Amino acid sequence: MSPLEPVDDRLQQAMQRVLLATVPGILLLLWFSGWGVLFNLLLACTSALAVEAAVLRLRGYPVKPALSDGSALVSATLLALALPAYCPWWLTVSAAAGAMLFGKHLYGGVGKNPFNPAMLGFALVLVCFPQQMTHWPSHGLSLQGGLQQIFGFGASAQPDAWAQATALDSLRINKSLTIDELFAANPAFGQLGGKGIEWVSLAFLAGGAFLLQQRVFSWHAPVGMLGSLFVISLLCWNGSGSDSHGSPLFHLLSGATMLGAFFIVTEPVSGAKSPKARLLFGVGVGLLTYLIRTWGGYPDGVAFAVLLMNLCVPALERLCAAQPEPAS
Known part of the structure; x- marks a missing residue:
């Protein structure tokens, strides 16, 4: 959709449903992590809308119609x-500005981006500021403590006082403890996955089921991603030894798996279009996610997996469009 075209009502309704489907996960994240989640949402949404409005104005396009489609808010x-x-x-x-500039408007705006804007913004700050991206909260901070930590004024607590390694990171660097010992000794682990994150993942799963029921997207990409991640983690799972890479349920209920499966790989512009290509796209994301988590340099590989598969979309479409030659 060009910024000069009227807002597509179907796009606007789809974006509204996507935002509604994130609410259960947002509420649980607020419960487990506190005010920081809300601050992130306010900062990211405000920055994304401001950057999008500025770029549209510089390009000479009307601002209000393009902002009202909801795509910037979703990203x-x-x-x-x-x-x-x-x-x-x-x-x-920085992440929100990068998502809008390099993930969306660099290629012409809505409907033209080859990469998922949200994952491009995430990968940008992960590569540029790796130290700041390792401070994941072990518990929520007070409103005052959160403001001090985020905006850097007053006596803010040192990260060691409120942050911890994620379950995926702890498993990746573990060399001596069995899985049972790791789950019992490390506060980042819950019953099956990351503590708190396993419940957040189930909330995103429920939101994804709502979107499937509303036919916002098809089942192909989510099933492809979750299915391939389950299969490869099952094949590579060697029990509870210290060299274990985690069970299939651990990988499904940790990190950004469910968020990625139902809200990221289903992005209609940067993802595949045909059903078979969507399925293969999801399979590729699931496989790459496991490979990066297990042998890569980052604990959660969803963002990089999605961006790498975005590059493969044209090849997947050609592969799935190819028809077998008729028998002579």
Whole structure:
């Protein structure tokens, strides 16, 4: 859709449903992580809308119709949910600005971006500011403490006092403890996955089921991603030894798996279009996510997996469109 065209009512309604489907996950993240989640959402959404309005004005396009389609809000919301709560305000602003500039308007705006904007913004700050992206909260801070931590004024607590490694990161660097010992000794682990995150993941799963019921997207990409992640983690699972890479349920209920499966790989512009290509797209994201988590340099590989598969979309479409030659 060009910024000069009227707002597509179907796009607007789809974006509204996506935002509604994130509400259960947002509420649980607020419960487990506190005010930082809300600050991330406000900063990311405000920054994304401001950057989008500025770019549209510079390009000579009307601002209001393009902003009202909801695509910028969806990208900013998903980005904010992927970022660590209580990360510095400038990191959230940089990620949102990068998502809008390099993930969306560099290619012409809505409907033309080859990469998922939210994941591009996330990957940008992860590569540029890796230290700030490792401070994941072990508990929520007070309103005053959260403001001090995010905006850097007053006597803010040192990250060691409120942050911890995620379950995925703890498993990746573990060399001596069995899985049972790791779950019992490390506060980042819950019953099956990351503590708190396993419940957040189920909330995003419920939101994804709502979107499937509303036919906002088809089942192909989510099933492809979750299915391939389950299969490869099952094949590579070697029990509870110290060299274990985690069970299939652990990988499904940790990190950004469910957020990625139902809100990221289903993005209609940067993802595949045909049903078979969507399925293969999801399969590729699931496989790459596991490979990056297990042997890569980052604990959660969803963002990089999605961006790498975005590059493969044209090849997937050609592969699925190819028809077998008729028998002679």
